[in-house]
Amino acid sequence: MARHVSRGPGAPNAIESLAGERRHVVTSEPFNCESALEQVKGWITPVPLHFVRSTYPTPSIDPTAWRLRVEGDAVRQPIEWTLEDLLAMPARGQVCWLECAGNARTQFAEVQGRPTDPAQLPWGVGAVGNAEWTGVSLGAVLDLAGIQPNAVDVLIEGLDEGKRSRPMPLDVARRPTTILAYAMNGEDLPPDHGYPLRALIPGWIGAASIKWVGRIAVSSRPVKVPTNTTSYVLEGPDYLKPIALTEQPIRSVVALAWGAELSASPRMVRGFAWSPHGRVSRVEYSLDRGQSWANATLLDPNIPLAWVRWEFAWRPDPGQHAILTRAVDEHGNRQPDEVTWNRLGYLYNAVVAHPVRVR
Ligand SMILES: Nc1nc2c(c(=O)[nH]1)N[C@H]1C(S)=C(S)[C@@H](COP(=O)(O)O)O[C@H]1N2
Ligand SMILES: [Mo]
Numbered sequence: 001m002a003r004h005v006s007r008g009p010g011a012p013n014a015i016e017s018l019a020g021e022r023r024h025v026v027t028s029e030p031f032n033c034e035s036a037l038e039q040v041k042g043w044i045t046p047v048p049l050h051f052v053r054s055t056y057p058t059p060s061i062d063p064t065a066w067r068l069r070v071e072g073d074a075v076r077q078p079i080e081w082t083l084e085d086l087l088a089m090p091a092r093g094q095v096c097w098l099e100c101a102g103n104a105r106t107q108f109a110e111v112q113g114r115p116t117d118p119a120q121l122p123w124g125v126g127a128v129g130n131a132e133w134t135g136v137s138l139g140a141v142l143d144l145a146g147i148q149p150n151a152v153d154v155l156i157e158g159l160d161e162g163k164r165s166r167p168m169p170l171d172v173a174r175r176p177t178t179i180l181a182y183a184m185n186g187e188d189l190p191p192d193h194g195y196p197l198r199a200l201i202p203g204w205i206g207a208a209s210i211k212w213v214g215r216i217a218v219s220s221r222p223v224k225v226p227t228n229t230t231s232y233v234l235e236g237p238d239y240l241k242p243i244a245l246t247e248q249p250i251r252s253v254v255a256l257a258w259g260a261e262l263s264a265s266p267r268m269v270r271g272f273a274w275s276p277h278g279r280v281s282r283v284e285y286s287l288d289r290g291q292s293w294a295n296a297t298l299l300d301p302n303i304p305l306a307w308v309r310w311e312f313a314w315r316p317d318p319g320q321h322a323i324l325t326r327a328v329d330e331h332g333n334r335q336p337d338e339v340t341w342n343r344l345g346y347l348y349n350a351v352v353a354h355p356v357r358v359r
Pocket of ligand 1: 053056157165192205207208211
């Protein structure tokens with residue numbers, strides 16, 4: 001199989017290719033890679049093409065010994081579930097995009113000339129995917145444990161070595177779209193994506209969708225953990241105090257390798273667009289650095305919290321080109337021309353000039 005190596009816009013040396021690996025590996029241990037967006041032929045990102053973001057090595061979990069424990073000072077009684085117990089409950093399905101809050105981080109340096117914290121992963125534009133998840137409603141699990149009226153926050157904790165965790169307000173935990181998933185694209189969760197159980201908070205930063213879930217704590221007070229105080233916060237000279245991240249912003253991406261080489265023949269250009277607020281209503285593209293814009297065609301399905309595919313016809317001349325796209329959603333939210341710099345390089349959703357060379 002051909003190896004597709006797309007050089008991310010920021011730190012080309014950090015991106016390498018492993019034999020047989022179809023994605024763009026950013027680090028191998030723990031395993032972190034971008035989606036190979038240019039290889040996604042449909043609406044759903046197949047598992048071998050989906051991005052992976054793990055802070056610690058993927059834990060190996062024995063499904064028979066595994067338990068989900070729900071506890072905390074705002075539940076009536078702690079309860080434990082086995083995987084069988086969860087599989088016996090009513091199932092919930094959800095197609096949603098999942099995007100890392102740091103996706104396109106390298107653009108801050110590339111476009112705005114201001115590098116962000118070098119300790120963070122140098123993501124290009126591929127830390128996003130769109131999968132079909134099956135599991136149980138988080139709200140239903142919480143109800144079985146007996147949520148007390150004083151409940152405020154729900155913390156989800158992983159079984160990886162750093163016990164990665166992230167809290168959310170009770171109303172977000174109770175959304176019908178918030179699930180604990182045991183399957184991805186119709187199969188058991190792959191180990192790298194959280195086997196045997198992961199949370200999904202569609203519309204929120206990927207970091208909230210905790211993998212390898214072992215414990216859920218319902219608290220009567222707002223919960224502060226590293227992932228909402230020292231990381232996954234907006235901070236910098238333009239912020240009076242750190243703001244904990246919740247939703248991902250509206251964005252679009254071109255499904256071509258970064259710096260793709262194309263032949264000078266007519267072709268369709270394709271990509272994906274998504275918003276946390278509802279359906280994407282329009283994707284505009286520009287081939288002249290933003291002087292003029294036209295509408296791309298949107299492909300069905302187009303449902304809230306999933307990405308939508310877009311395409312347009314192009315007759316390129318030989319030379320160096322940039323493809324610009326910007327999404328607009330049904331509530332009028334649109335991608336900005338610039339994003340306020342923040343030290344950790346989160347939520348870069350400005351219009352990107354995707355480089356393409358035509359021979
Ligand atoms: N337990 C645990 N859950 C986690 C993480 C982690 O390091 N540990 N990474 C988070 C981050 S930052 C992202 S972007 C998503 C990525 O999900 P994926 O690897 O399935 O694409 O998982 C989240 N869940
Ligand atoms: Mo992330």
